[in-house]
Amino acid sequence: MEVAMTEGAKIWESIVPGESVLIEYDSLTLPYKGFYYLLTWARKKGMMS
Incomplete structure (x- = not known):
């Protein structure tokens, strides 16, 4: 049975080398x-090594 990827996993896998990633912060x-x-x-x- 194949496990469906979560939205978060899809986002991580769509990132390519050299692309900027914004990590939001709140209180x-x-x-x-x-x-x-x-x-x-x-x-x-x-x-990365």
Whole structure:
């Protein structure tokens, strides 16, 4: 059975090298989790050592 991609996963997979990514911040959430996912994604794609 194939698992459907979430909207967030679709967004991450649509990012291309060299593209800027805006991580929003508000007083109720911290951007650290999004930044962590961005770094993890870049490492998985071989864009970081």
